[in-house]
Amino acid sequence: MSDLKGDLSEAVAAAFAAAGLPADLGRVTASDRPDLADFQCNGALPAAKRAGLNPRDVAAGVAGRLAGDARLTSVEVAGPGFINLKVSDAALAARAAEVAADPRAGAQGVSRPRRIIIDYGGPNVAKPMHVGHLRSSIIGESLKRIYRFRGDTVTGDAHFGDWGYQMGLLIGAVCDEDAAIAGLVETLNAGGDPDGALPAAFEQVSLADLDRLYPLAAAQGNQDTAYRDRARKLTADLQARRAGCYLLWRRFRAVTQVALQRDFHALGVDFDLWNGESDADALIEPMVADLAAKGLLEDDQGARIVRVARESDKKKLPPLLVVSSEGSAMYGTTDLATVLDRKQTLAPDHVIYCVDQRQADHFEVVFRAAYLAGYAVEGSLEHAGFGTMNGADGKPFKTREGGVLKLNDLIEMTRAKAAERLREAGLGAELDPAAFDDTAHKVAIAALKFADLQNFRGTSYVFDLDRFSSFEGKTGPYLLYQAVRVKSLLRKAAEAGDKAGAIAIGEPAERDLALTLDAFDQAVAEAYDKKAPNAVAEHAYRLAQAFSKFYAACPILAAPTPAAKASRLALATAALKQLELALGLLGIETPERM
């Protein structure tokens, strides 16, 4: 089943071909001028250019061949050679009925499903998530759902940062602060069991400790060479699985995981794999040997590297640093090993890295090394970068106190506001406490996610607390509100025994709603192709808006005739289904009432 736009494109393409013109120019799009037409085709302009003809004559020739199409009420040539199409109410009604009957609400799947991995470029161990982490999880989750919806087999991998220098820094910092721990680490390093039980002293280390110590240690490492060298050595010790470092690291990982799981769960973000950089560790040694065997590895300044620069590069890319002069695996090493690991375990057709745009160069280096080594097919690794979230001053977001706003605090803040708003609306008495909390949570998450996802992934944007916790206008709660109004309507209709029936289109608001329902497939396809969930967000908003206008203009339960009531109930039902599907693709859930 294809949408009206697709059906009309076929008809217009056929008319182009019949007129001796390239059929691919017969592409139909939604009209830029809704006052003049429902759909348009601009293909006569380039066709005329190629053939050296007058574009209006070409357009008129094509229009003449479309005159008999029963779906069209008018075909007109306008401006320099646009072909304007108006579709009949009957054709719109038929399409709306298809959407109503389709579990996918009119959206098609891909013709050739692929195996996809989405790498969320996860947060680092030892650091609580702050608002900046919203983007990768929200965008990655939405992409995962969009790809899955279109028919691909998708694996989402958190890919935590848990295996680098920052771990060595933290081990050192914790030891400096607690002599007992320092002693234990030393003793265990000398000959303990890395897979043994955690010493009680290690259990005392909390996430708050790590959060407090990390920035201090990082700063110290930047200016103190001896401090840095010790951290590097501890990193190497950790990677060599010396028991003191390794067991302490396991504690770091555990306390971080608890907080991360809480935040991800609150956001409705779920990973199929909770892997981290450390999970690729076992592959590193054989991989290094393999790279050496393939002649890709060079010694340089005490480190071992793979050169990836090309003659054609505008900018000289640095090499991939595989083994540091300390013998440690680097960021790029684990990333490359992860590519290899995935090839062996999941054999993906395509991998999408949903990571901050600033890491574009890093990924280019890793991807090239992977292609050189034969760990991935050229072009199968893709960095879908996103922009940074800034404060009003254009710099990364900070609270008034100067610290970074923690994600959990943002969620709680927004949830409290949603609860207050729900109480004002009188739902405190109507819903039991559990349902009330659940609703407040859904409203808050919708507000946060939609505020982010309505922006194109690649743009950096200004984080504005008021906007993120706003419930009016182009916001998540507005979308939920429209869905909830339909649900309420359908409950009342069910009580009265009213049923949905054949769809008829008459009122302008009904036409607009039907046309908007038809545009869902295009929005999903665009989001898929461009890795841009904002296309779905935009469609969801337009649909909600079209429904709200329809709701205001066309009485449903009090429709003038039983047939009109049945038709409008069917339209409302279809709108709800598509809206909930679209919201689902954004990772937003709809409550029953609000």
Add this chain to the structure above:
RNA sequence: GCGCCCGUAGCUCAACCGGAUAGAGCAUCCGCCUUCUAAGCGGACGGUUGCAGGUUCGAGUCCUGCCGGGCGCGCCA
């Protein structure tokens, strides 16, 4: 210094291979609840798309230069 990205309404953001009159929300102002949830609907106001050239029948979109901002550039991740 080299490279990448960005500059659109007072603010925050959109804009489908280059198409018609560049769209939303917020803010401001004016209307609409005795009828299905007013977290809503209707209307008004708001633009030389940073600047200057170029390509094109047609440029926010492509090319060149300039101005302004962000980011990256081998042992952090």
